[in-house]
Amino acid sequence: MDLRDVLIVGGGPAGLIAGAEAAKSRADVLIVEEDPEIGEPDHCAGFVSAKGLEKVIEPSQNFVLGWIRGARIFSPAGKAYEVMAEETKACVIDRVKFDKELLRKAEACGAEVVTGRAYTSGLEAKVLVDAEGSKGRLAKSLGFEVPKSIPAAQMDLEVADFDRDIVELQTGECAPGFFAWKVPRGDHVRVGLACYRGVPLDLLKSMLEKNSNFNLKNAKIIRQLFGKVVIGGPLRRTVRGNAMVIGDAGGFVKPTTGGGVVMGGLTAKLAGAAAAEAALNRAPLSAFEKAWKSKYGSDFRTMKLATRIFRNMKADELEHALKVSHEAGILGLLAGYDLDLQGAAVNRVLESRLIRFAMLPFLRSLF
Numbered sequence: 001m002d003l004r005d006v007l008i009v010g011g012g013p014a015g016l017i018a019g020a021e022a023a024k025s026r027a028d029v030l031i032v033e034e035d036p037e038i039g040e041p042d043h044c045a046g047f048v049s050a051k052g053l054e055k056v057i058e059p060s061q062n063f064v065l066g067w068i069r070g071a072r073i074f075s076p077a078g079k080a081y082e083v084m085a086e087e088t089k090a091c092v093i094d095r096v097k098f099d100k101e102l103l104r105k106a107e108a109c110g111a112e113v114v115t116g117r118a119y120t121s122g123l124e125a126k127v128l129v130d131a132e133g134s135k136g137r138l139a140k141s142l143g144f145e146v147p148k149s150i151p152a153a154q155m156d157l158e159v160a161d162f163d164r165d166i167v168e169l170q171t172g173e174c175a176p177g178f179f180a181w182k183v184p185r186g187d188h189v190r191v192g193l194a195c196y197r198g199v200p201l202d203l204l205k206s207m208l209e210k211n212s213n214f215n216l217k218n219a220k221i222i223r224q225l226f227g228k229v230v231i232g233g234p235l236r237r238t239v240r241g242n243a244m245v246i247g248d249a250g251g252f253v254k255p256t257t258g259g260g261v262v263m264g265g266l267t268a269k270l271a272g273a274a275a276a277e278a279a280l281n282r283a284p285l286s287a288f289e290k291a292w293k294s295k296y297g298s299d300f301r302t303m304k305l306a307t308r309i310f311r312n313m314k315a316d317e318l319e320h321a322l323k324v325s326h327e328a329g330i331l332g333l334l335a336g337y338d339l340d341l342q343g344a345a346v347n348r349v350l351e352s353r354l355i356r357f358a359m360l361p362f363l364r365s366l367f
């Protein structure tokens with residue numbers, strides 16, 4: 001039997017980044033991807049922080065669709081607040097091209113990638129890395145929990161006019177418990193939402209019909225996309241025996257925004273290094289869990305708390321909190337904080353007089 005050092009199930013960003021890292025340490029790595037093409041089908045809005053992206057892979061015109069200067073946040077009642085950074089802090093990537101770039105990198109490091117092949121139990125390895133995304137089929141069979149997720153729908157739209165360097169977010173009942181987004185992608189926009197209640201596609205269609213604040217008048221639908229946004233933060237246990245869960249499968253997604261490319265990528269690097277050490281030098285695989293908890297555990301916990309408060313805010317509470325934070329200059333300040341490790345930004349809000357807006361939703365979340 002062909003016994004590999006490291007077998008990675010799933011050729012998304014997490015699997016490919018972990019595979020590259022393990023292969024760099026000279027482990028014999030096999031990545032299996034059940035879809036015939038890496039990166040497809042695409043289900044991601046592609047919004048990532050510029051600094052985070054640099055830590056994962058060198059940004060390239062090959063997959064960066066545009067650079068983002070700031071965000072326009074609409075309150076539930078439709079009031080617009082702009083958060084603009086002094087320097088470019090984010091960009092939008094084409095996930096199909098981005099994933100293919102990660103594939104090239106993983107192969108260049110020595111990992112073998114096989115597409116069109118689903119994981120079957122006959123495949124053997126010293127270390128098994130579950131990078132299957134939010135599906136959770138393999139995770140369950142290995143005894144891991146499955147991270148919480150909520151459904152999302154997106155549409156690529158041709159619209160006459162849009163800001164090419166600003167993302168827009170709409171809060172409130174259009175996307176209960178979460179938010180809707182509009183992301184510029186070169187010659188078109190990707191509009192989407194995820195929600196705790198309701199059917200995302202119905203809510204999205206209703207936004208289009210109402211010609212919401214996103215100004216989607218006469219928009220022409222190019223395509224529809226669906227997916228699950230992972231929201232609960234990392235699982236408590238991400239290592240069991242000789243197996244580990246990474247990326248969406250391990251819950252390595254910012255609970256505040258559902259963005260998992262950067263945090264999933266950074267933690268996948270730790271996973272790849274630990275997998276190689278375990279396979280080649282019999283080091284304990286638990287080194288992965290120790291490493292991500294010590295580097296990122298506190299930020300994940302704080303982001304989770306912020307999400308819990310936001311999710312339990314009533315529309316009028318959110319309306320008021322946005323108004324006060326804007327008037328107190330706090331919204332503006334947030335542009336200066338790290339977009340990925342958001343613990344410091346959340347703490348800044350909670351230390352301010354805005355804390356009083358958090359109390360009631362937090363108490364509500366307990367019941």
Ligand SMILES: Cc1cc2nc3c(=O)[nH]c(=O)nc-3n(C[C@H](O)[C@H](O)[C@H](O)COP(=O)(O)OP(=O)(O)OC[C@H]3O[C@@H](n4cnc5c(N)ncnc54)[C@H](O)[C@@H]3O)c2cc1C
Nearest residue numbers: 010012013014034045046047119133227247248259260261
């Ligand atoms: C609507 C939506 C919008 C999003 N927008 C953003 C965003 O703007 N910015 C951001 O950072 N993140 C965003 N995300 C999150 C981001 O897409 C994920 O966090 C990221 O793709 C996770 O990478 P992954 O490698 O863990 O999983 P995936 O990208 O899901 O890859 C998992 C791979 O494993 C394969 N697989 C599954 N089971 C098997 C098996 N048994 N055998 C072999 N292969 C298997 C799948 O085919 C898949 O290719 C969004 C998510 C959604 C749903």
